Amino acid sequence: AAGVIQSPRHLIKEKRETATLKCYPIPRHDTVYWYQQGPGQDPQFLISFYEKMQSDKGSIPDRFSAQQFSDYHSELNMSSLELGDSALYFCASSSRAGGETQYFGPGTRLLVL
Amino acid sequence: DAKTTQPPSMDCAEGRAANLPCNHSTISGNEYVYWYRQIHSQGPQYIIHGLKNNETNEMASLIITEDRKSSTLILPHATLRDTAVYYCIVETGYALNFGKGTSLLVTP
Numbered sequence: 001a002a003g004v005i006q007s008p009r010h011l012i013k014e015k016r017e018t019a020t021l022k023c024y025p026i027p028r029h030d031t032v033y034w035y036q037q038g039p040g041q042d043p044q045f046l047i048s049f050y051e052k053m054q055s056d057k058g059s060i061p062d063r064f065s066a067q068q069f070s071d072y073h074s075e076l077n078m079s080s081l082e083l084g085d086s087a088l089y090f091c092a093s094s095s096r097a098g099g100e101t102q103y104f105g106p107g108t109r110l111l112v113l
Numbered sequence: 114d115a116k117t118t119q120p121p122s123m124d125c126a127e128g129r130a131a132n133l134p135c136n137h138s139t140i141s142g143n144e145y146v147y148w149y150r151q152i153h154s155q156g157p158q159y160i161i162h163g164l165k166n167n168e169t170n171e172m173a174s175l176i177i178t179e180d181r182k183s184s185t186l187i188l189p190h191a192t193l194r195d196t197a198v199y200y201c202i203v204e205t206g207y208a209l210n211f212g213k214g215t216s217l218l219v220t221p
Contacts, residue, residue: 004156033208042200043157045208056207090156092209101147102209104156 002027004093004105012111013081021076021108025093031055032074033102034066037088049074050096081112117201119215125195126220131188133215135201138182146177147204148186149211150197157200157211160186191219 005024013019025032031050035043045058049068060066063081068074072093078085088109092102118136125131137146147162161168161175163184168175174187188195200214 035209035211042211042213043151043209045210048208058208088154092157101159101162103159104149106156107154109154 004091004103006089006091006105006108008108009106010109010111012113014113015081015083017081017112019078019081019110021078021089021091021110023074023076023091023093023105025072025074025091026095026103029093029095029103030072031094031096031100032068032072033092033094034060034074034076035090035092035104037090037107038084039087043090046076078110083112086110086112117203117212119199119201119212121213122216122218124218124220125188125191127193128190131186131191131195131217131219133186133188133199133201133217134183135186136183137201137203140181140203144203146175146181146184147202147209148173148175149200149202149209150195151200151214152194152197160199191217193219193221195219 007022033048034046037043046060048056052068063079066076088107090107092104094100094102148160149157151157163175177184196219198214198216
């Protein structure tokens with residue numbers, strides 16, 4: 001079965017640079033969630049989108065923004081990167097019609113130097 | 114969302130059943146109990162969920178007490194590949210609130 005696809009899988013950036021992470025949900029899933037997992041920490045919810053509209057917001061820094069496009073893929077844009085942004089970023093998708101269970105992608109490992 | 118409490122770590126011998134407990138005493142009537150696991154830095158993997166009835170799938174069984182204040186995830190025949198952090202999450206269809214989870218170590 002098709003899974004959530006995230007790209008890139010690994011990303012290295014310098015401080016103050018910008019990064020864009022992409023997420024392609026499972027086909028026919030209409031909701032996308034972004035989570036951040038710092039070293040040794042548990043995943044923390046950042047933001048979610050349903051039908052291209054922001055549906056919920058967690059502890060997402062103002063330097064980060066995200067959107068969901070007409071094909072339901074989502075992008076997380078991160079600007080003015082800081083060392084503390086180094087983390088795993090997971091995307092999950094779900095279907096409101098299918099019962100809301102979230103399925104996670106493999107993650108993007110971001111390293112800020 | 115209701116808060117959950119899980120033991121920080123557990124051991125289980127390979128081939129034996131692993132029973133992972135979770136307390137969620139403040140759960141409300143429309144909140145589901147979800148279980149996910151994360152194998153070393155991989156994406157969290159969905160295991161099972163339930164509302165009030167016991168559930169079973171190819172991965173595990175979920176036993177929810179009648180008052181819904183606690184639940185147990187059962188891996189019937191644990192293997193080394195089941196070594197992971199297991200998260201019990203109570204949610205209403207929105208963002209998942211990952212707590213500390215239980216680090217399960219399956220030993221040969």
